[in-house]
Amino acid sequence: MDKIREFVPLLDWGRTYSRHALSNDLMAAVIVTIMLIPQSLAYALLAGLPPEAGIYASIVPILLYTVFGTSRALAVGPVAVVSLMTAAAVGEVAQQGTMGYTAAALTLAGLSGALLLAMGIFRLGFLANFLSHPVIAGFIAASGILITASQLKHVLGISASGDTLIDMVASLVAHIDTVNPVTLVIGVSATAFLFWVRKGLKPTLVKLGVSPGAAGVATKAGPVVAVIATTLAVWGLGLTGLGVAVVGEVPQSLPPLTMPSLSPELLGTLFMPAVLISVIGFVESISVAQTLAAKKRQRIDPDQELIGLGAANIGAAFTGGYPVTGGFSRSVVNYDAGAETPAAGAFTALGLAIAAVALTPLVYFLPKATLAATIIVAVLSLVDLSILRKTWFYSKSDFYAVATTILLTLVLGVEVGVSAGVVMSIALHLYKTSRPHVAEVGCVPGTQHFRNINRHRVETDTSLLTLRVDESLYFVNARFLEDLLQDRLAERPEIRNVILMCSAVNEIDYSALEILEVINHRLKEIGVGFHLSEVKGPVMDRLKGAHFLQELNGRVFLSQYDAWLALGSLRHAAQ
Known part of the structure; x- marks a missing residue:
């Protein structure tokens, strides 16, 4: 039973579900539902899909995440970045507005779900750690700029296209003489209003005596x-006759049963975009989930989160949706509104289902400019270019990785940008670990502590070289240690003993072991002892399983101080 609860967290938190939690979850669901209705429509527009696809992608996926997810505040559904990536991927295989486009979006959701599910089953959640936070921040910032640029055509009421920033700007400039002034007024007014709501409404209401909680709602x-305001204006003033683009007819129904395409050719074409969407979606989701869980000292299981998100995406594929993940803004709203369990998501799904059945006729005259304004205001909060300044002063290598990711995303498109981000993150990790920090250490006078000779006043011995390696030794960096040691021996011929201080070494792989054997053999040939100190238990266990210790041209010391005393005594005896 415990194993079942591990894979179905609902069976765990559901046992202790209380009336108090029910009350808080219902209140949070009402607030999130109100927020999600226009947001879901807007993100479907961004993905190039019919507006109802956003509603459908926010019902069954949420229910499935409620069953399999571990976060008690994460709100799953369409998000801006994944919607943009969906449009970029599906746009390569089908024309917007066609059945093929919708089918490809379903297939993309199914593929993403299957990949996430497989990663969760095989406990591969750790792979997300290979994406560095600065690179992800750069990609999201660049995506926010692209999304904003892609929505300007709806605000201006013109026809424009393009997948890169250059193409979008060129297309906007080329069609600037066709701007619809009425649409422009609606779009600019809605954008200005939403910016004011985000920054100024709550303080204004609090000054007027409204409680902070009510002002937040x-x-x-x-x-x-x-x-509501722009829809009534378009309907009441008959603005569709003046060329204002509206959402139009939205099916008044619950999510339909759909079947993603199983065409081998389509699956092959969408496989890599599905991998990128899965990775980016998971990283965004797990970051939000862990941040919110930490505030209440709750625990998030990354591998189970993969299963929850995988189930949600598979659910989207079979119910008319498209790829989904945990959204930052809606999750924060869900948390702030008092959600205590994933049941808040289930109640949100119920609210959206009611909206899909009863309220969709009311959005017929909703101007697309308003939905574009909603997207622009939401995504501009993601554009944080200060990461460039922060990384420039802290780590030049991180800065170059972030700058490259941003530049490639803007100039060559989302898929190239995120692929570059993944490659840069892995390359950055390999580069840093290939050149580990190695310090020559000496004894702090009057103590048994050993510190870097370049940072502290320490006692040293000209015949003794002690190197502390601050990294595990493996195939990428072992050769670096060999070269460094050869350089030191060439510079100081008086060295008679070398000690490798292993207090920070958590693992030595076989390639590194072979390098250590080479070092040991060379030192033995020139009459220099090779010793180890402060070797951790698991590392020692593996060394004992090889022949290295039997052939070691020296000793293994429990502590560096023991090595210092012993080798010092041997030196004095020799003198």
């Missing part, structure tokens, strides 16, 4: 006010 409902 009103702020979250800001997009709904913009939707």
Whole structure:
């Protein structure tokens, strides 16, 4: 039973579900539902799909995550970055507005879900750690700029296209003479209003005597006010006759049963985009989930999160949706609104289902400019270019990785940008570990502590070389240690003993072991002792399984101080 609860967390938290939690979850669900209705429609527009696809992608996926997810505040559904990546991937295989485009989006969701599910089953959640945070921040910032640029055509009421920033700007400039002034007024007004709601509404309401809680709810409902006001204006003034683009007819139904395409050719074409969407979606989701869980001292299981997100995406594939993940803004709203369990997500799904059945006719006259304004205001909060300044002063290698990711995303598109981000993250990790920090250490006078000779006043011995390696030794960096040691011996012919201080070495792989054997053999040939100190238990166990210790031209010391005393005594005896 414990094993089942591990894979179905609902059986765990559901046993202790209380009336108090029910009350808090219902309140959070109401607030998140109000927020999600316009947001879901807007993100479907961004993905190049019919608006109802955003609603459908926010119902069954949420229910499945409620069953299999471990976060008690994460709100799953369409998000801006994944919607943009969906449009870029599906746009390569089908034309927007066609059945093939919708089928490809379903297939992409199914592929992403299958990949996430497989990663969760095989406990591969650790792979997300290979994506560095600065690179992800750079990619998200660049994606926010691309998303904003892609929505300007709806605000201006013109036809424009392009997958890169250069193409988008060129297309906007080429069609600037066709701007619809009425659409422009609606789009700019909605954008300005939403920016004011985000920054100024809550303080204004608090000054007027409204409680902070009620003011927060009103702020979250800001997009709904913009939707209602602009929809009534278009309907009442007959603005569709003046060329204002509207959402139009939205099916009044629950999510339909759909079947993703199993065409081998389509699956092959979408496989790599599905991998990138899965990785980026998981990283974004797990970051949000862990941040919110830490505030309440709760635990998130990354591998189970993969299963939860995988199930959610598979659910989207069979119910008319497209790839989903945990969204930052809606999850924070869910948390702030008091959600205590994943049941809040289930209640949100119920609210969206009611909206899909009863409220969709009301959005017929909703202008696309308002949805574009909703997207622009939401994604501009993701654009944080200060990461460039921070990494420039802290780590030049991180700066070059971030700058490259941003530049490639803007100039060559989302898929190239995220691929470059993945490659840069792995390359950055390999580069850093290939050149580990190795310090020559000496004894701090009057103590048994050993510190870097370049940072502290320490006692040293000209005939003794002690190197502390601050990294595990493996195939990438072992040769670096060999070269460093040869250089030191060439510079100081008086050295008679070398001690490798292994206090920070957690593992020595076989390639590194072979390098150590080579070092030991060379030192033995020139009459220099080779010793180890402070070797950790697991590392020692593996060394004992090889012949290295039997052939070692020296000793293994429990502590560096023991080595210092013993080799010092041998030296004095020789003198």
